[in-house]
Amino acid sequence: RGSAAVLTAAGSGTRLGARVPKALVELGGVPLVLRAARGLAEAGCLDALVVTVPAAELGAFAALFPGGHVPGTTLAVAVVPGGATRQASVAAGLAALPAEVDVVLVHDAARCLTPPGTVRAVEAAVRGGHRAVVPALPVTDTVKRVGPADATGAEPVTATVDRASLRAVQTPQGFDRSLLEAAHVAGASRAGDEAAAASDDAGLVEALGEQVWVVPGDERALKITTPHDLAIAELLLSDRG
Ligand code: CTP
Ligand code: MG
Numbered sequence: 001r002g003s004a005a006v007l008t009a010a011g012s013g014t015r016l017g018a019r020v021p022k023a024l025v026e027l028g029g030v031p032l033v034l035r036a037a038r039g040l041a042e043a044g045c046l047d048a049l050v051v052t053v054p055a056a057e058l059g060a061f062a063a064l065f066p067g068g069h070v071p072g073t074t075l076a077v078a079v080v081p082g083g084a085t086r087q088a089s090v091a092a093g094l095a096a097l098p099a100e101v102d103v104v105l106v107h108d109a110a111r112c113l114t115p116p117g118t119v120r121a122v123e124a125a126v127r128g129g130h131r132a133v134v135p136a137l138p139v140t141d142t143v144k145r146v147g148p149a150d151a152t153g154a155e156p157v158t159a160t161v162d163r164a165s166l167r168a169v170q171t172p173q174g175f176d177r178s179l180l181e182a183a184h185v186a187g188a189s190r191a192g193d194e195a196a197a198a199s200d201d202a203g204l205v206e207a208l209g210e211q212v213w214v215v216p217g218d219e220r221a222l223k224i225t226t227p228h229d230l231a232i233a234e235l236l237l238s239d240r241g
Pocket of ligand 1: 008010011012014015022082083084086089090109111223224
């Protein structure tokens with residue numbers, strides 16, 4: 001038995017628009033991927049970490065983990081090339097997990113301020129018998145469904161969705177390893193089918209007909225996607241004092 005995380009950091013960060021891959025962009029002087037790895041290590045519940053990175057940048061990422069560890073911790077790190085899609089990157093990470101691992105967390109480097117407590121809560125819920133667990137927050141905006149836009153670009157509202165039962169999902173998402181591996185094998189066989197594409201790992205598990213569970217997320221687990229998000233993250237950092 002053991003718990004591990006796959007940290008996805010192989011994206012290019014098109015929407016952020018930096019000159020380097022997004023995971024190497026610095027927040028308060030620390031690259032996002034290193035910040036995210038530290039958060040996972042600080043949780044204290046993981047035995048191994050696999051980081052998926054852009055194949056062309058393997059060396060630059062590996063240099064952030066001297067001696068194959070998260071700096072200042074005993075958490076062992078393997079840096080492996082990711083794939084063309086996030087899903088392919090997660091699959092590459094799963095393939096590099098140590099044999100004894102039976103619980104896997106999948107986390108986005110872009111959610112680099114996720115508190116260790118959220119990591120622990122997800123890992124504990126999987127250990128406790130929930131085979132697929134996602135952290136999520138209630139949706140605070142009013143959400144409406146729309147139809148096709150008219151000639152001016154305005155979209156007709158077709159429904160107001162019941163907000164009380166909606167959740168905005170974050171990472172890390174935690175899974176029984178064998179379940180997540182089966183979900184990725186099935187997902188890979190559907191690859192290219194846009195309609196069936198899952199936007200997260202839990203979606204692949206749902207497609208198998210398996211139950212996914214929600215535990216409380218955290219506002220600090222926001223995903224850095226745009227320059228605006230990076231500015232918000234800088235504010236959160238300075239807030240922490
Ligand atoms: N990711 C990955 N492999 C890919 C694509 C994305 O490992 N082929 C990772 C990213 O590094 C990120 C996480 O998945 O940590 C979420 O993806 P996203 O926020 O979309 O990051 P990018 O794909 O890098 O950004 P963009 O879509 O703007 O290019
Ligand atoms: Mg992307």
